[in-house]
Amino acid sequence: MEYETPLFFHVMAYAAEADRDVVDMVSGNPDWEPPEALRQGLREYADFDADRFQYPPSEGIRELRAEIAARRGVDVERVVVTNGAGEANYLAMARALERDAGSEVILTDPVYSYYPGKATMLGGTPRYVSAGTDGQLDPADVRALASDETAAIVVNTPNNPTGAVYPESTVRELVAIAEAHDAILVADEVYDHYDLSGTFSSALSVDSDHRIVTNAFSKSLAITGFRVGYGIFPPHLVEDAKSRHMLVNVAGSRPAQYAVLCALRETEPSYYEANRELLRERVDSFTDALDRAGAAYTRPDGAFYVLARFDGYPGTLENVERLIDEAGVAGMPGAAFGETCEPWLRFALVTPRAEEAADRLAAYFA
Amino acid sequence: MEYETPLFFHVMAYAAEADRDVVDMVSGNPDWEPPEALRQGLREYADFDADRFQYPPSEGIRELRAEIAARRGVDVERVVVTNGAGEANYLAMARALERDAGSEVILTDPVYSYYPGKATMLGGTPRYVSAGTDGQLDPADVRALASDETAAIVVNTPNNPTGAVYPESTVRELVAIAEAHDAILVADEVYDHYDLSGTFSSALSVDSDHRIVTNAFSKSLAITGFRVGYGIFPPHLVEDAKSRHMLVNVAGSRPAQYAVLCALRETEPSYYEANRELLRERVDSFTDALDRAGAAYTRPDGAFYVLARFDGYPGTLENVERLIDEAGVAGMPGAAFGETCEPWLRFALVTPRAEEAADRLAAYFA
Numbered sequence: 001m002e003y004e005t006p007l008f009f010h011v012m013a014y015a016a017e018a019d020r021d022v023v024d025m026v027s028g029n030p031d032w033e034p035p036e037a038l039r040q041g042l043r044e045y046a047d048f049d050a051d052r053f054q055y056p057p058s059e060g061i062r063e064l065r066a067e068i069a070a071r072r073g074v075d076v077e078r079v080v081v082t083n084g085a086g087e088a089n090y091l092a093m094a095r096a097l098e099r100d101a102g103s104e105v106i107l108t109d110p111v112y113s114y115y116p117g118k119a120t121m122l123g124g125t126p127r128y129v130s131a132g133t134d135g136q137l138d139p140a141d142v143r144a145l146a147s148d149e150t151a152a153i154v155v156n157t158p159n160n161p162t163g164a165v166y167p168e169s170t171v172r173e174l175v176a177i178a179e180a181h182d183a184i185l186v187a188d189e190v191y192d193h194y195d196l197s198g199t200f201s202s203a204l205s206v207d208s209d210h211r212i213v214t215n216a217f218s219k220s221l222a223i224t225g226f227r228v229g230y231g232i233f234p235p236h237l238v239e240d241a242k243s244r245h246m247l248v249n250v251a252g253s254r255p256a257q258y259a260v261l262c263a264l265r266e267t268e269p270s271y272y273e274a275n276r277e278l279l280r281e282r283v284d285s286f287t288d289a290l291d292r293a294g295a296a297y298t299r300p301d302g303a304f305y306v307l308a309r310f311d312g313y314p315g316t317l318e319n320v321e322r323l324i325d326e327a328g329v330a331g332m333p334g335a336a337f338g339e340t341c342e343p344w345l346r347f348a349l350v351t352p353r354a355e356e357a358a359d360r361l362a363a364y365f366a
Numbered sequence: 367m368e369y370e371t372p373l374f375f376h377v378m379a380y381a382a383e384a385d386r387d388v389v390d391m392v393s394g395n396p397d398w399e400p401p402e403a404l405r406q407g408l409r410e411y412a413d414f415d416a417d418r419f420q421y422p423p424s425e426g427i428r429e430l431r432a433e434i435a436a437r438r439g440v441d442v443e444r445v446v447v448t449n450g451a452g453e454a455n456y457l458a459m460a461r462a463l464e465r466d467a468g469s470e471v472i473l474t475d476p477v478y479s480y481y482p483g484k485a486t487m488l489g490g491t492p493r494y495v496s497a498g499t500d501g502q503l504d505p506a507d508v509r510a511l512a513s514d515e516t517a518a519i520v521v522n523t524p525n526n527p528t529g530a531v532y533p534e535s536t537v538r539e540l541v542a543i544a545e546a547h548d549a550i551l552v553a554d555e556v557y558d559h560y561d562l563s564g565t566f567s568s569a570l571s572v573d574s575d576h577r578i579v580t581n582a583f584s585k586s587l588a589i590t591g592f593r594v595g596y597g598i599f600p601p602h603l604v605e606d607a608k609s610r611h612m613l614v615n616v617a618g619s620r621p622a623q624y625a626v627l628c629a630l631r632e633t634e635p636s637y638y639e640a641n642r643e644l645l646r647e648r649v650d651s652f653t654d655a656l657d658r659a660g661a662a663y664t665r666p667d668g669a670f671y672v673l674a675r676f677d678g679y680p681g682t683l684e685n686v687e688r689l690i691d692e693a694g695v696a697g698m699p700g701a702a703f704g705e706t707c708e709p710w711l712r713f714a715l716v717t718p719r720a721e722e723a724a725d726r727l728a729a730y731f732a
Contacts, residue, residue: 029421031416032416034416034419039412045408046412050399052591053589053590053591054396054588055591057375083449083618083619084616086616117609118614121613222416222420224419225421225620226621227620228619244487246480247456248456248484249452249456249593250453251591251593252449253449253592253594253618253621254591255408255621256621256622259621
């Protein structure tokens, strides 16, 4: 196989087929309710005239792009609505790599598993800068690796899998490094609504033609299956991004876009705050149990994940499967996120049974 | 710009901004009703538990893939549900081109506008075989152009823009040519439900590891905006197709997939037949008016389109805009479909005002 298929699907299938009850902490699917206005949007859509079942504008329905542009403080012409953050990152890396300005893509280690595959598929060569399991990136390390061969620097903040939230100074430095080497900073901010620390800083806060910001409503509205995301491109890259989007997908799915628009318009800040609060509580109870298990772990400042390391139990696929069979808890092998994470396991806190899982881990490793 | 953006959007925008009433015959959006079961599927989905708002399987929800596999008589493992036929064609061409088995993509002239852009984006070199404006392909011409440099032969039957439906002998020959040169026949059959002639033959009728069949529900269920399509891949290519799909889009939009599943299960054959009959009537009345206008034209055996040529009025973009302003009818410039079509205009018969448009054309050119 020429692309590396993420391990997620393998592990989820293994957990689903296990002979016992398993708490699934594999994938980053929110387990909380989407906003009621989203459901209502789908109901309204079902009764629309037939013409609204036809192609939306390729770059997304106008009202949704306008809503995104207003919230992010950018010109609407720079917004391309995509099939989730997945497509937005693909379009962003394609733009960075197709400028005849280098073929290297700087990624972090730990890394979100899809980035290396996307970079390679697009003809890029991944280069890794170590962030450690706390996920904080030292801009000096990025600067040392950057060169005129650098096409893109791809980061994710709040970070999957480490939970790191980059301070404003790091974001500013990353933009400066991209500018110094005619590279593009691709900042995937899909977890921006799950900044648990209050320290999140969007790359949009630094004005530059050398950065693309990607995002989606998959996590913030608890609808990973709807596939509505977006990219915000510099003016000189947006037309080519739209063209590739059109040539690959023609357009995104219109009922999903309409439902998201309704949800954005009508959902109160308290919806997002309640979900953050739920996550904070889960972080506390899960890490308390990890303490009891004598594990090392990361305490996330944002996103959904905890990295944990158990003595003598490296996070191999074999050990992940053993943990499913023997402890009834499914996590992800650390190796899926790069070399640094090999001894670690990643647990996604998006299950109402996170505390139960933690108790099982504490008992198993005690 | 490095990709050629299809002209559709430019022409549609021009028509929308015109100072007068314009009959829009630009794009292939059905103007008839989607099945009621599709609307009902969206309503049901709106009330599902939150877990069904999360990621579907990357290759599509299982029941939908099973329904497609049963209808097409193929193993379900070969079916990848895509974001419309657009993505299915993109995945198919990528597979053909990434086998180290040539970099040329044989296309027809006239050609569906997106194919050359997709081929080029994927590093392929388009080569054209002339099909004439009647759209019928002489397999001997394809054979003459094919070589070991041929990665793919991409065809569309029933054909946009010519309305040609390839006979079974042509389909069989195309598969044989692909096999002889280790190429992949990509057969886009998105208009299969609009075979007005009863002569359509799917490439699936010829068993081979050298063909990929693409399709979508955009036209058959009148939902171009939902973006649900599929590719049927040979066993040795399907895993890489799934991987690219995952790396680009992660998955398709789940509410749209569920609504399509409901529509497939509950829609009677009479729905499809009524839409074909409507098209047949429009073909008759539109071509009658073209006779009165003294135009040359193609009478489609399938799909939605009529190519027409008016004396002294070649199908340039300039003339398309003039026709919008002076006659109140918007068509597509022939040049969008390749050299052969340059003198021609394409009119999509997917408006209840097709007859009115024809009368306007007859009056304008009389």
